[in-house]
Amino acid sequence: MSTLKRALVVVDVQQEYFDGPLEIQFPPRENSLAQIVRVIETAQAHSLPIAYAQHTTPAGTPVFAEGSPGWQLHPRIEALAGDGKRFTKVNGSVYAGTDLAEWLHSHEVDTVTLVGYMTHNCDLASSIESEGLGFGAEVLSDASGATHLSNDAGHISAEDLHTSLMTLLNANFAAVATVEQWTSAVALASPLPKSDLVTSAVTGRQKFSS
Numbered sequence: 001m002s003t004l005k006r007a008l009v010v011v012d013v014q015q016e017y018f019d020g021p022l023e024i025q026f027p028p029r030e031n032s033l034a035q036i037v038r039v040i041e042t043a044q045a046h047s048l049p050i051a052y053a054q055h056t057t058p059a060g061t062p063v064f065a066e067g068s069p070g071w072q073l074h075p076r077i078e079a080l081a082g083d084g085k086r087f088t089k090v091n092g093s094v095y096a097g098t099d100l101a102e103w104l105h106s107h108e109v110d111t112v113t114l115v116g117y118m119t120h121n122c123d124l125a126s127s128i129e130s131e132g133l134g135f136g137a138e139v140l141s142d143a144s145g146a147t148h149l150s151n152d153a154g155h156i157s158a159e160d161l162h163t164s165l166m167t168l169l170n171a172n173f174a175a176v177a178t179v180e181q182w183t184s185a186v187a188l189a190s191p192l193p194k195s196d197l198v199t200s201a202v203t204g205r206q207k208f209s210s
Helices: 029-045 075-081 100-106 119-133 158-170 179-188 197-208
Strands: 006-011 050-055 085-089 111-117 136-145 149-151 154-156 175-177
Touching (some): 006 029, 029 050, 029 075, 029 111, 029 136, 050 100, 085 100, 111 119, 119 158, 136 158, 136 179, 154 158, 158 175
Parallel strands (some): 006 050, 006 111, 050 085, 111 136, 136 175
Antiparallel strands (some): 149 154
16 A cells, blocks of 8 residues: 655635634634644654645735735744745635646645635635545644634524534545644554545434434
């Protein structure tokens, strides 16, 4: 059996999610930040390729304006970035319009670990696109986060949104795990377990049947 080849992609851990209108609400942002730092340090210790995404919009736009305080990586992430790959993006997915897929292929990566923000935007889009590009995806539930949402279609709390999307992703698009579980898997270069759509649907029917 071939050894799993992971890379870590740190998604948009920028000040906008700590000081701006997109403040992460669940898990608590300082908790998820501490877990992201732990993941980066583990990846560095195991010599995993690491890439840092930075969402970017034109100067003068309300959020993520290039060069603005909100656009900057959080100082704790900036301090760790070192010579890791850094790239900007304008879409939700870390792959769309970037050279990330080519960089991953150049490192013979087959599995991408996603941490960062937000669960319901960039993490979701990146997990789904990973499938089409031939990468296995992992999302670490305590090293990512969501905001509350409310619009004409309805409203949902950050906790419910985050939990729902972790369940959705684990049913098909990504292996969802905690940082603790991922750290153990990295040490063994082993895959994380995940469910599948049929098993999740059957188990869900059993759980909610009267």
